[in-house]
Amino acid sequence: MLEKEKNTFEKTVIVGIVTQNQSEDKLKEYLDELEFLTFTAGGEVVKRFSQKMERPNPKTFLGTGKMDEINLYVKEHNISTIIFDDELSPSQQKNITKIVDCKVLDRTNLILDIFAQRAETSYARTQVELAQCIYLLPRLSGMWTHLERQKGGIGMRGPGETEIETDRRIVRDRIALLKEKIKTIDKQMSVQRGNRGTMVRVALVGYTNVGKSTLMNAIGKSDVFVENKLFATLDTTVRKVVIRNLPFLLSDTVGFIRKLPTQLVDSFKSTLDEVREADLLLHVVDISHPDFEDHIASVNQILQDIKSADKPTIMVFNKIDAYKYLTIDADDLVTEKTNRHNTLEDWKATWMSSVGPDNALFISAVNKENFEEFREKVYEAVREIHIARFPYNKFLYPEFKEAPEKEEEEEE
Incomplete structure (x- = not known):
């Protein structure tokens, strides 16, 4: 098989x-x-x-x-x-x-082809088609005879499969139509975000295939699709989560990647708005990946590009169950020690210590290792934001019988 x-x-x-x-x-x-x-x-x-x-x-x-x-x-x-x-x-x-x-x-x-495969909703398909059309437009010259010979397959999904799409004017018209369609849906999604009320919003961000959806399922008791492939999740999923007595909204966003096509950044504006409008970011990192530090830098650069780098952030180093470090014998004078020889304790003593004990967590979303500590840290961070927004919430602080403003009115 x-x-x-x-x-x-x-x-x-x-x-x-x-x-x-x-x-x-x-x-x-x-x-x-x-x-x-x-x-x-x-x-x-x-x-x-x-x-x-x-x-x-x-x-x-x-x-x-x-x-x-x-x-x-x-x-x-x-x-x-x-x-x-x-x-x-x-x-x-x-x-x-x-x-x-x-x-x-x-x-x-x-x-773009992978995104075309993964797009499930009408909105995601529209975003992907727009990105593909923008990519295709300057490449139309000689494209049709090339496509005739190839007969489909990887890279041939979406626009570009039919002869009519090779006409420049039609592709430009299609781009304009898709932009208008996305603009309409963006307004609808903006209203939806506004209708979610004043609950604290937490967004999972990170490189693709770091375990964001697995973590979403674990903390939110949801059923987000999980697969060991890149961009398994394309559509943003939002779930209401309650830790102790504190509710908040948790969103699972599309994974980032190095050399992310600019067409996708432009087309997926509304998806990235979930990150822009979040009160707290959970930056999930696959610490078992040998290039995870480069992944962090790539994600931080994209957050910078979408003006979200200054948001409160908790670094969540996931997949500690899969992390393997190389050992060096004490008598080995030949092998040069690199980052791959670091234990988790060694890593915690590096630049990660500057992140702060409250902003760096080491977990396994699959095995729920250190999960109680993770839930506690998220609860404290969300609670701090909630207190700043609602200083006198009787639900969270039962010691306040009435809000101070009302007490002052009664004294007058």
Whole structure:
């Protein structure tokens, strides 16, 4: 059964470059992530290609010799798709397509395709289609003959499947229509957020596949879809949660990723509004991932871009059950100690200590390890916000029989 499922995957090669700004180690990390993205989209990576360059070739991204090597491999191994780790310009994509007889995608196109697969609601599908149309518009030249040869598959979902969508005027009209549709839905969702009352809003943010939905299910007793793939959750889910006697709203947002396509940031404005309007952020981190510090930096950059970096934040280091550190023998004088040799206690003593004991938690959402401490910290943070908003709430503070303003009126 597994062998049959594997055979349905598209045979794919992935490509990246080593530059002055991107070392070989960094490229390996990016290609690892690109391979996971490819798997999520339904592809099987059979080979990686890389080349050292000062800067990408403006015509074909890679050098001529490397392109010939890839073309030969594609023909000999019946490869259906080539995926580049960086965004290709329209001219680069067109020139590469002339050289190799298979689909040519870039990282942005791949992420948009995964979003197209994952979109469940009408609103999410509209957002994804808008992002795809914006991406497609400058790439229409020669696109139809290219699409005819490829016959669908990864990167070919949504706009671009029909001949009529290759007309520039029609795509522009479609973009305008989608923008108006999203604007209407944005107003409706804004009203919905306003109708939620004055309860404190808490948003789960973080890199994709760090366990936000699992945590949402654990704390909110909800049933959000969970899968060990990137962007398993696309639509925002909001649940009312009560810890002790304190209710608040908890939202599970779409995961962030490095090199997030700008089209998605623009299209998913309303989804990101859940983050912008939150009173408290729970920044979930997969501490078992070797690049989790880079993930934190990527998320912080996106929060900066959407003007939400200054919100009260609790760092939630998840998947401690999966965290494995490398041991070094006391007599080993050869092996250089790196971050991967840190125990959890070592990590707590690093920069994480500057976050503060009240703003850094180490948990396992799957096993609910340290979960009571997590609930207590969230309760205290929400309660502090609630007190600032409602200083005299009889429900929370029964010692107040009447609000002070009323007592003063009675004395007068």
